[in-house]
Amino acid sequence: MKIKVARKPANTYQHGNLREALVQAGLKLLSEGGVDGLSLRAAAQLAGVSHAAPYRHFKDKDALVAAIAEQGFHLLTASMRAELAALDDPAGAGTTVQLRAIGKGYVRFALQHPAYLLVIFGGVLAQDRTTPELTAAGNEAYETLRGCVAAGLARGDLQGGDADTLSLAAWSMVHGLSHLLINQAVKLPPGLAVDVATDILLRVLDVGMRAR
Amino acid sequence: MKIKVARKPANTYQHGNLREALVQAGLKLLSEGGVDGLSLRAAAQLAGVSHAAPYRHFKDKDALVAAIAEQGFHLLTASMRAELAALDDPAGAGTTVQLRAIGKGYVRFALQHPAYLLVIFGGVLAQDRTTPELTAAGNEAYETLRGCVAAGLARGDLQGGDADTLSLAAWSMVHGLSHLLINQAVKLPPGLAVDVATDILLRVLDVGMRAR
DNA sequence: ACCTGAACACCGTTCAAGT
DNA sequence: ACCTGAACACCGTTCAAGT
Numbered sequence: 001m002k003i004k005v006a007r008k009p010a011n012t013y014q015h016g017n018l019r020e021a022l023v024q025a026g027l028k029l030l031s032e033g034g035v036d037g038l039s040l041r042a043a044a045q046l047a048g049v050s051h052a053a054p055y056r057h058f059k060d061k062d063a064l065v066a067a068i069a070e071q072g073f074h075l076l077t078a079s080m081r082a083e084l085a086a087l088d089d090p091a092g093a094g095t096t097v098q099l100r101a102i103g104k105g106y107v108r109f110a111l112q113h114p115a116y117l118l119v120i121f122g123g124v125l126a127q128d129r130t131t132p133e134l135t136a137a138g139n140e141a142y143e144t145l146r147g148c149v150a151a152g153l154a155r156g157d158l159q160g161g162d163a164d165t166l167s168l169a170a171w172s173m174v175h176g177l178s179h180l181l182i183n184q185a186v187k188l189p190p191g192l193a194v195d196v197a198t199d200i201l202l203r204v205l206d207v208g209m210r211a212r
Numbered sequence: 213m214k215i216k217v218a219r220k221p222a223n224t225y226q227h228g229n230l231r232e233a234l235v236q237a238g239l240k241l242l243s244e245g246g247v248d249g250l251s252l253r254a255a256a257q258l259a260g261v262s263h264a265a266p267y268r269h270f271k272d273k274d275a276l277v278a279a280i281a282e283q284g285f286h287l288l289t290a291s292m293r294a295e296l297a298a299l300d301d302p303a304g305a306g307t308t309v310q311l312r313a314i315g316k317g318y319v320r321f322a323l324q325h326p327a328y329l330l331v332i333f334g335g336v337l338a339q340d341r342t343t344p345e346l347t348a349a350g351n352e353a354y355e356t357l358r359g360c361v362a363a364g365l366a367r368g369d370l371q372g373g374d375a376d377t378l379s380l381a382a383w384s385m386v387h388g389l390s391h392l393l394i395n396q397a398v399k400l401p402p403g404l405a406v407d408v409a410t411d412i413l414l415r416v417l418d419v420g421m422r423a424r
Numbered sequence: 425a426c427c428t429g430a431a432c433a434c435c436g437t438t439c440a441a442g443t
Numbered sequence: 444a445c446c447t448g449a450a451c452a453c454c455g456t457t458c459a460a461g462t
Contacts, residue, residue, distance in 0.1 A: 176388025
């Protein structure tokens with residue numbers, strides 16, 4: 001992905017849209033240099049501004065990280081929805097097919113943007129430093145899954161727990177897989193492609209959520 | 213947990229066991245101040261030694277982090293095995309009971325030592341900075357689970373994939389749950405205790421792994 | 425209101441020098 | 444072989460001062 005950071009022209013004084021430029025700069029640093037590469041000073045430099053300028057727009061580094069995580073959640077939601085929309089009959093598809101699409105979208109996002117997943121979940125952001133916007137972006141992602149689970153329960157396709165508990169089960173499975181994959185913490189069974197492994201895990205999940 | 217760091221006596225010159233002391237200091241910093249609190253200089257100070265002394269024992273900070281992660285894996289393995297050993301008849305227990313014990317041990321470790329889980333999996337350690345000892349410690353943890361899955365397959369209790377794929381499914385589920393919990397990324401369904409939610413997720417997993 | 429430059433207290437890392 | 448102290452290039456954060 002090509003990330004453009006709006007630089008302040010050298011001859012001007014105010015940037016105009018420094019806040020957004022810093023978020024873009026942070027995303028760029030993150031995707032190029034990983035978590036270690038993300039610093040307020042480097043982001044300021046990319047935006048063509050002094051190292052103290054960001055403090056007019058973010059209380060501290062965590063506030064910038066929170067804004068980046070918010071973007072990450074939007075991308076995650078978009079990835080899941082894109083996979084849903086690519087189904088032949090998105091609205092009419094069965095619970096199994098929909099949940100599988102959401103799971104694939106989640107894993108695809110994680111593999112495409114590993115650094116974002118770490119920012120969202122990886123302890124980069126100190127606990128209790130969440131913002132209302134970040135919470136809302138997280139809820140949006142969660143509701144994409146939860147809506148599908150709730151519909152499955154209503155149809156009688158799913159059983160064995162309420163919508164939140166079964167959503168937690170599904171989220172845990174795909175999140176765990178994604179997280180383990182991007183950390184290279186698991187060696188995939190030799191010769192087994194990510195897609196195939198993902199399919200098997202989603203089947204295990206689906207069967208488990210259908211049983212009483 | 214009380215962590216003791218062996219300080220070098222002020223009047224002496226050599227520490228004697230600086231390497232181990234630095235690992236302990238790192239664990240202490242991590243559990244008290246989180247990922248941000250872990251620094252080579254602070255660890256050196258806790259061990260009563262100058263900030264450059266650690267470089268006689270660790271190539272760089274990542275090497276210390278790898279040593280800490282190795283300890284974390286040992287604790288994780290111990291937690292899973294303790295839960296297994298607490299069963300009435302550890303060896304004779306069924307696949308379902310054994311897998312549940314392992315899952316509970318994993319989640320318990322994560323909740324007791326959230327910072328360790330982040331060090332092990334959270335992107336604190338740069339990719340490709342793993343050591344042979346760290347890899348071995350990780351394999352030990354993985355084999356604890358895999359052995360149980362393989363036995364279940366042999367007994368005909370489990371189906372639908374080979375030992376590695378089904379182990380990946382189980383690991384993903386409990387790891388995902390643990391990771392989401394310690395990041396407070398999910399709100400547990402109101403009134404639902406962690407233990408109860410864990411039980412439900414482990415049941416979903418168990419049912420899914422029993423189906424063809 | 426927004427940005428700059430100096431300043432402070434921290435980092436990781438290196439290197440000559442001491443024991 | 445092991446440790447120290449100074450040095451360097453980085454951080455995050457604050458604050459007086461400039462536009």
